[in-house]
Amino acid sequence: MQMSGISSWRQRERIQMPVYTDAAALRAVEDRLRALPPLVFADEARRLKSELAAVSRGQAFLLQGGDCAESFEQFGTEQVRDFFKVILQMAMVLTYGAKVPVVKVGRIAGQFAKPRSAPTETVNDVELPSYRGDIINGFDFSEAARAPDPNRMIEAYTQAAATLNLLRGLSKGGFADVNKVHAWTLDWTAEDKAADYRAIAGALQDTLDFIRAAGLSPRKAEELATVDFYSSHEALLLEYEEGLTRVDPQTGDLVAGSGHLIWIGDRTRQPDGAHVEFCRQVINPIGLKCGPTTSNEDLKVLIDKLMGGNLDDAGRLMLITRFGADNVEDHLPRLIDTVEEMGAKVVWTCDPMHGNTIKSATGYKTRPFENVLKEVQEFFRIHAAKGTVPGGVHFEMTGQDVTECTGGLRALTDEDLSDRYHTACDPRLNASQALELAFLVNQLMRNTKGDVMTAATA
Template identity: 70%
Template sequence: MTEWQKSAWREKPRVQMPDYTDDSALKAVEAQLSKYPPLVFAGEARSLKRDLAAAGRGEAFLLQGGDCAEAFDQFSADAIRDTFKVMLQMAMILTYGAKVPVVKVGRMAGQFAKPRSAPTEAKDGQELPSYRGDIINELAFTPEARIPDPKRMLQAYTQAAATLNLLRAFSTGGYADVHQVHAWTLGFTESEKAAAYRDMANRISDTLDFMKAAGLESDTNHNLRTVDFYTSHEALLLEYEEALCRLDSTSGKWLAGSGHMIWIGDRTRQPDGAHVEFARGVLNPVGLKCGPSLTADDLKVLMARLNPSNEAGKLTLIARFGAGKTAEHLPRLIEAVRSEGANVTWVCDPMHGNTIKSASGYKTRPFDAVLREVRDFFAVHRAEGTVPGGVHFEMTGLDVTECTGGVQAVSDENLSDRYHTACDPRLNASQSLELAFLVAEELTSHRTALAANG
């Protein structure tokens, strides 16, 4: 294969990307971005790769979560804090269930572009280009708002930089203290509706009390006060990705400087397409969304393209089939991986295959369908003797009403109360924590079954 160039994707077929009308404005933005500092650093990406390799071996577990699409008008320090807070709570619950470290990766500081099922949308007899995320155009349904504007990349960069700055402060400044995180979780389990999860919460309390009695206090133990927190997004807008690509002087390899981990969506994984071409050349860990239409042969080609040296931690396969379909599709892809001897980390995305239109007209995701896909994912890996390496959720720390079900019993009638997403429905804080407890139960069962089988 020819030596990789960061601009080589421009010679490949492109999908799900805008056609900018002002080429000179686009080139000016790309030139400006190319002078900006990278948002992440090569050493951080290598650390995440090591952590994902551990998850692939069952020695860690990936928790990846955050916004469907970050919005400029919803950007605030409180929103970042609330999502970070819930992810820490989820991670603590999963750590207890898995008995291994949890790798925390946010869909944050870069998740601005969204693939769409159609290039246009119609409303009240008017047809306009689809909204493709704030980095490309605006949500407002007007001809002017839907024109792709390259200057929006500069605003996305600024918001991503500010988000990362705050995340780094939260991660190392004491906000992530393990005792504080657990105190937040206890507040959730005190409600009558969450009583089913109180036993596990109490067991975590007992463990922390034992650690305190043994002298393992957070004020003297750095590991109890800080966390490693990484960022990720779908690398959809390749002009932005290329402009932030930087040569790592340590390794001589190229870094996607837009985020620690990038992924390729189910709509952009063409083996000879632009997105695969870009992702194959960066040193970052790369995710690949695997939907029902992915064939075993295409997966083999994609694994060879995206991870030619078969490096552990490099490639994460994110299964997203829909409730009731995992048992049909996941085993054949596992067999393709096994036949190639490929190093991959298997992750479950139970959100994207379970989007429905409610009777009230809102897009939603039933909590029960999300949970069923997670359970099916674990069941297949138990049957195949393979490792369930993590979960990938669209969620927020805000008290939204976008997915139905859960202990809050969000109903179809409640969806309009606090439906704030610009694209797809997200789990709210309560639903995210409930799902963490249920995934922790699956992890505990999985480890028990492994121990019983020797």
């Protein structure tokens, strides 16, 4: 496959992408990106694909989570470390529930661009371009900030490289020691409001005590002290994506060097559009957001294009469903039937965030915890009824103590949202809410393990 083919998206319809007015500046940035080292490598993407193939068979479970949109201003070691800490806790709890390995993928080190419902916004009779993420323009409501600036791609690359460097150090340098991770979880369940989850934490402790008594320790068994961790983001800004695409010298395959996994959003999944055209050419695992407007026919075409006609290529394509808690029954069964009729080996994962966004009485965008949980419950229930594999969950979340989603153990209300509402785009689960969801998903997996996940491996 020749590198020149990756530019074919430029002849397709552009959706949700900026128009840069300075063509020379854009060319200079794209040339710079082509000269920089990729952020991820072909063998890493292939390893993730192999692990996702196990997810599709029910032999592993996917946990994908992270920021709605990464910020240049709010970036730092503490933010990355706290996020990773919560992901590790969630993964341990989910591993105990599923009794299979948990594949850990972050919405991080590339999640800088966001699609928007309108190209412009108006404040006090002033109309300006919408904020589309720090890789494109600035959040401040001014003409200068909202002008798309291609040089922001270089800053995004630099931050992504620093983030991945830190994550690789944390994942292999002892921070991920299972005993440390579980000690953090024990601290959380010690809170009075988390009493319902102490039994699970206690059972986990018994397991770790047995492992230690059997002579295994993080010092002796590397698997107890290290983890594999992968990055992902929505492949929205295709100039950035193409600039970091590389040819694998061993195979000639095209590899998206911007992240291990990239996905196509619900607004940019046109079968003949630019984003599908780009993503179908790279060998990375690809995610496809599926909302209520995803028709059965479009899904068939998209699966065929993104899997290159090879419907047995397990691990290649992840279908990320996002309907809203009250709409899952109307849409998930028909999409499952469509995939089963095709015989496509895909990974099913549930995004319970994007379909459950509402405006609070106090004017903030929020997501009620109970609606997020309900969508996950419906996802598991329907897959159990269909005999298919509920492969994973996909959360917008942070390791910080924000107040952006209502509900959860701490029972955040509309009135609490203004306390620490820091997101630039969509509301995220805070660390406590994310960990609570992991415990609840643990219970769902334990309830369906015999009916679905074990049967799928028979």
